[in-house]
Amino acid sequence: MRITGLHAVDLRFPLIGGAGSDSVHVDPTYSFATCILETAEGVFGTGFALTLGRGNDLVCRAIEYHEPLVVGTRLSDVVARLGVYFSQWANESQLRWLGPQKGVVHLALAAVLNAVVDAWAKAEGKPLWRLLLDLAPEQVVELVDFTTIGDYLTREEAIELLRTSRIPESELDHLLANGYPAYDTSVGWLGYSRDDLVANAFRSLELGYSALKLKVGKSDLREDVERVASVREAIGADTMLMIDANQIWDVERAVIAGRALAEYDPFWLEEPVHPDDVFGYRAVVDALAPIRIAGGEHCSNQVLFKNLIRAEALHIVQPDAVRLGGLPEYLAVALLAAKAGLVALPHVGDMAQLHQHLIVFTRVALGMPELPLEMIPHLAEHFQDPCRLSRGAYVLPQTAGATTTFTDEAIARYSL
């Protein structure tokens, strides 16, 4: 099955009423720089990167620059050694200067690689989570490029981790019956009023969620405290409450804010400081213990994650397969976290369409704890097979592929 075509689609979905807003990203237009691959046999694969609007066209153009690398390859060759292809494509000798492995060209690579993965699962006739769980450890590690992480985690160690970490098949039956738990991010965008937060939180509990996330980072910390306090009071002590600062603070402010918010028992504090600031993260971890620190949604590649992990600067590692270089780097980061004894729990820049598969693999094959996966509902109607939630849990998808295909209407109506 040869890949015969690649094209990019620039999709932009307006949000309304402050949805998607946080302390730093105040006016997002959720946009997907989308790669659609075609094979001679008529199998299509879709992958995409999230942007907030401006510059989505740059990622689309960068996707098109991958055409000479991708078109003409045999799908089965590529997916059998996806780690090698990742490395080749991520190191294209001219494009890599624009990164390397970060920014616009790496977002484009995420779209391309995830389109390959979607096509692969469709060709195999399996949902991606099933396809990945059916691979032997020796096959899984072929999806990963160890050249830049081998000094911390070797291929052999990764195989051993996959052999020893897998949980019993009965746990998978449990996930099939009950779904994978979700937490609701959409209750707490920073642009929402305090009253809205509380109303949203109640509605979320009624829908069956037992975990919510709030954005913080108002210019006046008292406002953050009041908002968090109101929601904590509304939801009671037993509901998990995540708090997300989206990079707005410096180390000093993060520590002050973390201490002020600690009494509302956050399950974690997310992105307290600049995403590149390894020692800043570590300082926050040390100062705010035992509060868990989460981060990674803006971490561009497996090397940067390796730094954070080796510096013991995070508790909850949040790889995003549409920010990282697709499935290969997602798997690399999950394996790095497993080696370090940390939790890998994705950020869902894809609205979880892809990550609902990856979390099942991460839970079952790596034995990660069953912590809730982020849920952002805003764009569900634009996918052919949108995530299905039932009583606050993701119902495991059964259609073949990575559930990343957009509806024809979405492409017709929202393409730029």
Add this chain to the structure above:
Amino acid sequence: MRITGLHAVDLRFPLIGGAGSDSVHVDPTYSFATCILETAEGVFGTGFALTLGRGNDLVCRAIEYHEPLVVGTRLSDVVARLGVYFSQWANESQLRWLGPQKGVVHLALAAVLNAVVDAWAKAEGKPLWRLLLDLAPEQVVELVDFTTIGDYLTREEAIELLRTSRIPESELDHLLANGYPAYDTSVGWLGYSRDDLVANAFRSLELGYSALKLKVGKSDLREDVERVASVREAIGADTMLMIDANQIWDVERAVIAGRALAEYDPFWLEEPVHPDDVFGYRAVVDALAPIRIAGGEHCSNQVLFKNLIRAEALHIVQPDAVRLGGLPEYLAVALLAAKAGLVALPHVGDMAQLHQHLIVFTRVALGMPELPLEMIPHLAEHFQDPCRLSRGAYVLPQTAGATTTFTDEAIARYSL
């Protein structure tokens, strides 16, 4: 003086015969994504980022996305608080998602900010190095954004560093009389044959250089050793020889290669491993001591440099003002290096047109040792005021501005 116009120019300059080639970047077309700013008074400012060809258009388009931020501002306001403007522009709420502060959008910001700086120096009627040296420490720190580095270096510490590090005015007279020393990178591109290396090295010595750089990273390490050995034999023990691997190795290979090359007395070993790999760099530093390790040309921002510096993972810190977010981050990194007692010595992605100014400031205002600045001669003819070299030293420019203006012919002939 208000900024009234901004436009981008996509300049691509073919290189011939393997010039510019290294272990990873095998076929470069040196290209400049160029920003030209215009003021109501007719002062123009030029800034640019280097790319290797493909994707230069992406950076140009990203430059144009800065127009609404830049056009309409008053030049004097911007340059009086350039650190604040840097932070605002680097955190544009949608574009920052594509980084933050890395990749295509950050390269674009470098071009924009350096165009501002060129216009500023032209408006003041001074070469940039003179303009910067005429600023008080309190004015210099206003060019820097401390929000993401303040946990390691505060504004007050930076002022104190600038107060105490400045070398006597007589040293500046020395630089004016003798120029700032250069090392020749163009002798040793990886695409050149061993015979060419030796011939180039002899020619370079004849021109008055006393420092050269060789690229390494051949697939067979013996070939690297032979090439380095031949050049060392040709130039004798007293000529400084830098060695540059351009990221090709992993930690293990870097250590093996570094040990094999040590007997040829490299002044430093540059970019041994992936540029993001903080702990990898540190492992190489530890294993190869006392060989000096250099790096930074692919380090995107001041936070990533702060990591490398705090991890004691580098000896020679190589900021590049056309990769970093322009002058503000160049100064930040130089100050971080000064605080750590390390050498800041730029990589010259601008062919040193801008860095010939910055190195004078770095030497005089921060008292950095007078180590030679990289010299890459290939594109000199395309600048209105090309770097002037005399007996292996940069002659300090005397024209107003940052000497970044292209000739009309270059723009007419090499614009895409």
